[in-house]
Amino acid sequence: MESLPVNYSRMTQTRLVLPPDTNHLDTIFGGKVLAYIDEIAALTAMKHSSCVVVTASIDSVDFLSSAKVGDALTLEASVTRSGRTSMEVYVKVYADDLLKGRKVMTTESFLTMVAVDADGKPKTVPGIIPETDEEKRLYETAASRKEHRQNRSRLR
Numbered sequence: 227m228e229s230l231p232v233n234y235s236r237m238t239q240t241r242l243v244l245p246p247d248t249n250h251l252d253t254i255f256g257g258k259v260l261a262y263i264d265e266i267a268a269l270t271a272m273k274h275s276s277c278v279v280v281t282a283s284i285d286s287v288d289f290l291s292s293a294k295v296g297d298a299l300t301l302e303a304s305v306t307r308s309g310r311t312s313m314e315v316y317v318k319v320y321a322d323d324l325l326k327g328r329k330v331m332t333t334e335s336f337l338t339m340v341a342v343d344a345d346g347k348p349k350t351v352p353g354i355i356p357e358t359d360e361e362k363r364l365y366e367t368a369a370s371r372k373e374h375r376q377n378r379s380r381l382r
């Protein structure tokens with residue numbers, strides 16, 4: 227199966243933060259951001275693999291700062307590395323105050339998506355070709371994140 231460049235499946239989504247998405251401080255619920263992250267990670271992995279995918283794990287979600295009502299929330303997702311059937315996806319989330327012209331990173335997350343067939347059995351996916359410095363760094367560090375993930379699941 228032919229490997230694909232990271233850029234082939236990179237996805238970006240922008241959403242407006244609205245009052246129903248927020249808490250009494252007018253900042254967005256973490257769970258809402260998590261749902262957006264899961265969705266864009268799935269879309270990215272589907273594009274890379276041309277398969278249906280499921281979320282196998284969400285390693286980490288770091289909320290670095292909040293987004294408030296009226297901000298534009300932009301999510302960027304890319305596959306960092308693929309295994310036989312799994313893909314690690316890195317998602318960054320930015321809050322953009324369009325009136326003040328101030329953009330900050332609010333959240334970053336690593337997820338593992340697995341391509342599956344109609345019976346839910348894992349399916350082989352293409353390899354990934356990192357091109358930029360950031361893509362190469364994320365590709366190289368993916369192995370240690372995978373090892374950490376596997377050690378964590380062995381504790382169960």
Ligand SMILES: CC(C)(COP(=O)(O)OP(=O)(O)OC[C@H]1O[C@@H](n2cnc3c(N)ncnc32)[C@H](O)[C@@H]1OP(=O)(O)O)[C@@H](O)C(=O)NCCC(=O)NCCS
Pocket residue numbers: 280281282283308309310311312313338340342346347348375379
């Ligand atoms: C993810 C799933 C398909 C894996 O199936 P499985 O029978 O364990 O398959 P395997 O052991 O062959 O693993 C397949 C791949 O998934 C990876 N994987 C399995 N469990 C994982 C986990 N918890 N975290 C990260 N990767 C995982 C394996 O490392 C393997 O990757 P590789 O092929 O690239 O080496 C299965 O556990 C599943 O369907 N889980 C539920 C998914 C779901 O419903 N998600 C929505 C949550 S609400």
